[in-house]
Amino acid sequence: RKEVEQDPGPFNVPEGATVAFNCTYSNSASQSFFWYRQDCRKEPKLLMSVYSSGNEDGRFTAQLNRASQYISLLIRDSKLSDSATYLCVVNMGGNSGGSNYKLTFGKGTLLTVNP
Amino acid sequence: SAVISQKPSRDICQRGTSLTIQCQVDSQVTMMFWYRQQPGQSLTLIATANQGSEATYESGFVIDKFPISRPNLTFSTLTVSNMSPEDSSIYLCSVGVGGNSPLHFGNGTRLTVT
Numbered sequence: 001r002k003e004v005e006q007d008p009g010p011f012n013v014p015e016g017a018t019v020a021f022n023c024t025y026s027n028s029a030s031q032s033f034f035w036y037r038q039d040c041r042k043e044p045k046l047l048m049s050v051y052s053s054g055n056e057d058g059r060f061t062a063q064l065n066r067a068s069q070y071i072s073l074l075i076r077d078s079k080l081s082d083s084a085t086y087l088c089v090v091n092m093g094g095n096s097g098g099s100n101y102k103l104t105f106g107k108g109t110l111l112t113v114n115p
Numbered sequence: 116s117a118v119i120s121q122k123p124s125r126d127i128c129q130r131g132t133s134l135t136i137q138c139q140v141d142s143q144v145t146m147m148f149w150y151r152q153q154p155g156q157s158l159t160l161i162a163t164a165n166q167g168s169e170a171t172y173e174s175g176f177v178i179d180k181f182p183i184s185r186p187n188l189t190f191s192t193l194t195v196s197n198m199s200p201e202d203s204s205i206y207l208c209s210v211g212v213g214g215n216s217p218l219h220f221g222n223g224t225r226l227t228v229t
Contacts, residue, residue, distance in 0.1 A: 032217075045220070046218075104160075105158040106157060
């Protein structure tokens with residue numbers, strides 16, 4: 001099983017659509033989880049952290065299922081500007097500040113929102 | 116979040132030469148890391164840059180090829196030594212501030228080796 005595995009994509013959706021990305025991780029001891037967004041030829045930027053209780057930020061909802069080692073990102077009412085690669089990121093080690101903090105990145109899922 | 120300045124932003128180098136990439140942060144940070152992103156791939160961790168001591172390298176990366184310095188809590192360098200075309204990639208500096216916080220990235224160095 002890959003350490004962090006994402007939907008391969010690509011996703012092509014019309015404006016206003018709802019789209020969901022899924023991600024699984026292999027290490028049950030993983031401590032923290034994130035979704036990053038990467039625009040073409042740019043560095044990754046944090047979209048949101050993922051909390052155990054699930055969390056929402058505007059049109060974006062992230063959920064974590066520790067039992068299934070599964071993370072999801074839901075984008076509602078998608079905009080043209082949402083077009084990007086979405087990276088699922090897992091801290092496979094312990095807390096940062098310790099010697100085993102290690103963010104592992106999924107391969108990313110490319111989303112294109114069409115007018 | 117911290118402002119991370121990475122330079123150069125891009126370079127074209129001849130095989131066999133070396134390039135040093137600098138990463139400067141506008142505030143002290145606990146953790147600094149160097150990642151590589153090869154064309155069409157996701158990010159791969161090269162090493163953790165440890166302040167005042169040798170970097171901690173991931174499997175497949177060695178100090179002779181990727182020497183790293185971190186003299187203080189705001190600055191680090193990564194050198195890509197004896198370059199070959201396979202080293203053509205984007206190299207990214209990232210920083211973290213502790214706890215279970217996420218990392219933030221510099222704007223990357225796009226390296227092409229001819």
